[in-house]
Amino acid sequence: MTSVSGFLLTTCHVQKDGLDDLFRLVGSVEAALGAAEVASLQQIILLQGCDPKRRSEIEPRLPDWVTLLSTERSLSSPTARNAMIDHLLGDESFNPDAFVGFPDDDCWYPAGSLACVAGHFEAQPGLQLLVSRYGPSPSAAKCIIARRATLQQALSRSGCAAIFVRASLLAELGGFHELLGLGTELRGGEDTEFVHRAFHSAKGEAAYVSGTLVGHAAADPAKKATYYEGGLAALMAHSRRSPAARVALLRKIGVGAWLVIRKRMLPRDYFGSLRKARMNAPRLRSGRKVSPSAPAQGL
Numbered sequence: 646m647t648s649v650s651g652f653l654l655t656t657c658h659v660q661k662d663g664l665d666d667l668f669r670l671v672g673s674v675e676a677a678l679g680a681a682e683v684a685s686l687q688q689i690i691l692l693q694g695c696d697p698k699r700r701s702e703i704e705p706r707l708p709d710w711v712t713l714l715s716t717e718r719s720l721s722s723p724t725a726r727n728a729m730i731d732h733l734l735g736d737e738s739f740n741p742d743a744f745v746g747f748p749d750d751d752c753w754y755p756a757g758s759l760a761c762v763a764g765h766f767e768a769q770p771g772l773q774l775l776v777s778r779y780g781p782s783p784s785a786a787k788c789i790i791a792r793r794a795t796l797q798q799a800l801s802r803s804g805c806a807a808i809f810v811r812a813s814l815l816a817e818l819g820g821f822h823e824l825l826g827l828g829t830e831l832r833g834g835e836d837t838e839f840v841h842r843a844f845h846s847a848k849g850e851a852a853y854v855s856g857t858l859v860g861h862a863a864a865d866p867a868k869k870a871t872y873y874e875g876g877l878a879a880l881m882a883h884s885r886r887s888p889a890a891r892v893a894l895l896r897k898i899g900v901g902a903w904l905v906i907r908k909r910m911l912p913r914d915y916f917g918s919l920r921k922a923r924m925n926a927p928r929l930r931s932g933r934k935v936s937p938s939a940p941a942q943g944l
Contacts, residue, residue: 647763650743652733652812653688656725657750660694664703666751673753673860675708682760686710687738689729693719712736721828723821723835726805730820733812741813744775747805753860757785761858762809765791773847775809776802776840777858787856794853796844796889797896800880803840807859810843818842822929825875831925834875838929841883841890870910873901874918881922882929 653674657667671688678686690707692700692715700715707713714732726747733739744766748754765788766772775791776799794802810818818839826835844851877897884894901918904910 647682647760647767648684649763649767650685650740651683651687651759651763652743652745653686654691654726654729654733654745654747655688655750655752656691656693656720656722656729658693658719659699659703661719662750668706670748670750670753671707671711673755674759676756677754677759678710680756680760682757683763686759687712689714689732691715691720691725691729693725719828721823722826723823723829726835727820727823730815734816739812741811741816742770743812744809745812745815746809748859749806749861751861752779752806753783755783755785755858755860757788758783758858761785761788761854764788765852765854766809766811769850769852771850772852773811773814774799774840774843774851775854776851777807777854778802778856779804779806779859779861780857781860781863783857783860785856785858788854788858791852791854793849794844794851796841796887797893798853799840799844799851800837800893802853803836804861804864805836805839806861808836808840808843814843814846817846822879824925824928825879829875831875831878831921833872834877834879837876838879838882841879841886845883845886867909869900870904870914873904873910873915874921877901877918878922878925878929882926 655670674688677683687710689712695715696717704713744762762775765775821835822838823829825831825838826833880894880897884890901915905912905915
């Protein structure tokens with residue numbers, strides 16, 4: 646067992662998503678704790694679309710290491726994550742040396758996955774950001790070595806489910822930008838923008854693990870065009886940070902052109918994404934946009 650503890654932040658819309666996937670995730674974490682993969686772990690779960698009666702039915706089914714928050718509202722993905730982050734940072738149990746992950750409710754961890762994450766954060770006390778991939782056939786078999794990541798390597802593994810940060814870095818970053826992500830002005834891209842900031846704040850202490858460390862349904866190629874505008878805006882906002890950041894932006898612009906050529910994106914949507922990215926880049930550079938706090942039980 647490592648001496649490093651962890652926090653996991655998950656949101657689930659009870660009415661839209663149901664609970665089967667969420668309890669699979671919790672079960673995989675419970676198996677990791679039973680195998681002593683992590684010294685200690687707290688999972689914060691925010692239930693959306695959940696009235697007090699439904700919450701009272703769900704809460705007894707969760708283990709005592711889960712902290713349950715709930716709201717009857719539907720929140721954007723970054724607003725929900727930020728509500729959990731704010732709760733974590735204000736909690737007496739907050740440990741700046743711990744790692745923090747952001748698994749979706751339909752994720753799961755294979756045996757050894759959380760031990761891998763905790764082990765790398767323990768072996769490298771300076772490590773600030775660890776990224777991997779997610780997919781339907783996860784395994785911790787390739788987890789032995791964590792290689793120093795370039796910006797592009799970090800961005801290409803920036804799906805929220807497979808991002809792990811040092812808690813002290815999360816406190817510095819403050820959360821996800823609320824202009825980006827599901828339910829926001831710019832669809833998608835909140836994970837790209839978050840990893841971009843995290844990578845530069847990590848000052849060289851960012852690493853990636855080969856293989857697929859987190860279980861999740863395979864990414865839908867059809868959604869690449871849907872979420873293109875958010876990712877483009879995130880990269881454009883931070884393109885002045887370094888030469889590598891400018892290369893990442895040019896690469897993203899090229900991806901959009903490729904989607905148009907392959908008829909997976911309409912030309913008007915591509916040029917519309919470029920306009921929206923230019924318009925919103927200054928707002929994204931200004932830092933996390935904070936929305937009014939959601940009235941969530943337990944906050």
